[in-house]
Amino acid sequence: MPLDRRSLSERLAAFPRLGLASLPTPLEPMPRLTAHLGGPRLWVKREDATGLGFGGNKLRKLDYVLHEAVSRGADTVVSGGVVQSNSQRQVAAVAAKLGLACHLVVYHGRLAPPTSEYETSGNALLNRLFGAELHDVPWTGDRNVAIRALFSDLEAKGGRPYFVPYGVSDALGAVGYATTIAEIESQAAQSGFTPAAIVHCTGSAGTQAGLVVGAALALPGTRIVGIDIDAEPERVRADVVAFAKEASGLLDIPFDEAGVEVVAGHAGPAYGVPHDATIEAIRLAGRLEALALDPVYSGKGLAGLIALIRERRWREDEDVVFLHTGGAPALFAYQRALGI
Ligand SMILES: Cc1ncc(COP(=O)(O)O)c(C=O)c1O
Incomplete structure (x- = not known):
């Protein structure tokens, strides 16, 4: 069989989508949070800014999945x-x-x-x-x-x-989410860097599945680090691998399941219960970068990233992208728990 030389964007273009999400989402530097934590250079991919109905990471998946529903x-x-x-x-x-x-x-x-x-x-x-x-x-x-x-x-x-x-979260949703990698690949190149890692919260696993498959082709040197927010890291990892296998078949991109990383220990006492580290992360993102994170998903994702930075996982001259997957409407449902 001839070698398939199509880029990630070319492979994704074969899948029809509705176009309801506002894409590409911005990739922005976070200089104040970077300075506060003492490096690495931090960036945020604004998946909260996908537009429709207050935005969030699911719109990318729904663009593809609901195209199928309509057709x-x-x-x-x-x-x-x-x-x-x-x-x-x-x-x-x-x-x-x-x-x-x-x-x-x-x-x-x-x-x-x-x-x-x-x-x-x-x-x-x-x-x-x-x-x-x-x-x-x-x-x-x-x-x-x-x-x-x-x-x-x-x-x-x-x-x-x-x-x-x-x-x-299913195979087609994961294909849809691989579009994020195509965007980060070109946005990071325009800003002159290749991310050492993309860090995000992971739950029903379709987001991470899309990221690992997309990165296997377009950003092979970039580590995808999922922060478990379900307090079920083994289940989450197994689901990431299962969806990624199917999506990799659809996109014809081989990926190595051994490299799938789901980090445990940052979910707090249980799913949906914010703990001190989550609240610290939400406050820092708000005060330093005017980002509205949520107490169930993105706040725990950033809490995990902060913990990894404090463990010195990356050098100061490396670039790390935090995926802000959305969820800010839940802030209002957790006002008392957050004490904000
Ligand atoms: C705001 C937010 N971030 C992240 C996630 C996790 O994405 P996934 O379920 O694809 O792992 C969700 C899922 O509901 C979410 O609502």
């Missing part, structure tokens, strides 16, 4: 998440924009005990604003079973639903 003639999108899920808020936003009905399974009980602002503010408020129909379900530990049950129910009633997995 199959779906009239309804079905997905789910916890009460303050950023993923389902972005699903609701895209569905509203496309004029599709949106049904969301809302899991209760993964975090206990919730406050009244957790139940009603932030993403919960936005889901209602974007017109989603919410179905309250107890959390059992299985992310997708109740979403599938709702899908079957809507189908049996004669609808044309489209199933969007928890976190929009």
Whole structure:
């Protein structure tokens, strides 16, 4: 077989997308946070600035996944998440924009005990604003079973639903997320550097799967470092590898699963519970760089990065990119817990 010499962007161009996310997102220096921590040179990739419905990392995945829904003639999108899920808020936003009905399974009980602002503010408020129909379900530990049950129910009633997995994490979502690497590759080159690492929080694993596959081709010297925020690092790593294998098949990019790195120890006491390190990271990002991180995902991701910097993982003359994956609406749902 002839060698496939296509670039990452050329491979990604073979996959149709809706174009609802505002791309490329900026790659910006963080000089004040860099000075505060004493190096390496820190950059932020503004995945919170993807636009629609308050933005976030899921819009990139949804651009591809919901293109498939539209081309199959779906009239309804079905997905789910916890009460303050950023993923389902972005699903609701895209569905509203496309004029599709949106049904969301809302899991209760993964975090206990919730406050009244957790139940009603932030993403919960936005889901209602974007017109989603919410179905309250107890959390059992299985992310997708109740979403599938709702899908079957809507189908049996004669609808044309489209199933969007928890976190929009599947192989096509990972392909969509590999677009971030194509952007970082050219933005970093324009600024004259190759990142030593891209650090981000990882949960349902599709984001990291896209990053590792994209980087295997376009940024082979760049380490992808996922900070586990689910307090389930083995499960997260296994899911990253599974989605990345499928996505690498779709993009025809070999990748080495031995290099998949999920860092444990920064999730705090449990998923969704911010601890002192998270709160420190959120405050530093706000005060020094005017970035609004969230208490469940990006705040823990930055807490992990700060810990690795304090362990001297990188030299001062290296460049490290922090992926701000979004989630700021949840700040308002955690106001009391954060004491801000
Ligand atoms: C703000 C934010 N960052 C990061 C993630 C993690 O991405 P993934 O689920 O693809 O691992 C999520 C997932 O819900 C999120 O909402």
